[in-house]
Amino acid sequence: QVQLVESGGGLxxxxxxxRLSCAASGSILSIDRMGWYRQALGKQRELVALRxxxxxxxxxxxxxxxxxxSGDNAKNTVSLQMTSLKPEDTAVYYCNALVKTTGRVYRDYxxxxxxxxxxx
Numbered sequence: 001q002v003q004l005v006e007s008g009g010g011l012x013x014x015x016x017x018x019r020l021s022c023a024a025s026g027s028i029l030s031i032d033r034m035g036w037y038r039q040a041l042g043k044q045r046e047l048v049a050l051r052x053x054x055x056x057x058x059x060x061x062x063x064x065x066x067x068x069x070s071g072d073n074a075k076n077t078v079s080l081q082m083t084s085l086k087p088e089d090t091a092v093y094y095c096n097a098l099v100k101t102t103g104r105v106y107r108d109y110x111x112x113x114x115x116x117x118x119x120x
Contacts, residue, residue: 002026002109004095008079009114016118017083022095023112024076032098032106034078035070038091038116048093060105062088085118092116 008020024031035050048069049069050058059067063082070076078097082089095111 002097002099002101003034004097004111006093006095006111006114009042009116011117011119012085013120014086014118016085017081018085018116020080020082020093020095020114020116022078022097022101024095024097024109027101028076029100030103031073031076032100034095035069036077036078036080036093036096037096038089038093039113040088040091043091045094049080067080082116085116087118089118090116 003026004024006022012018031118033050033052036048037045038048039045040041044081049067051069051071053073066084092113093116094113097109099109100107
């Protein structure tokens with residue numbers, strides 16, 4: 001059993017900043033990567049940013065230059081710093097992790113989601 005707990009969501013004004021954090025816990029042998037997805041009203045869930053255990057990162061075009069993902073492999077945590085926020089960033093943000101537990105394969109786990117609302 002693996003749990004992902006997100007924090008840092010809330011209401012922010014356009015042009016503002018926020019930091020989302022996620023911590024994974026449970027029966028974890030290793031984590032290949034952790035990242036963030038989001039789902040806006042009426043939209044499909046989309047990738048925001050990923051960080052692999054190697055340190056390699058990947059960003060959606062919509063957040064390049066405005067988002068910075070960082071993590072700590074030893075603590076099984078990942079954070080996303082977002083700046084210059086736009087109303088279009090409003091969405092439920094989900095933490096995601098590819099985790100190896102007691103099995104032989106890696107499986108995807110998801111947090112419950114945290115609401116980010118960008119509005120004046």
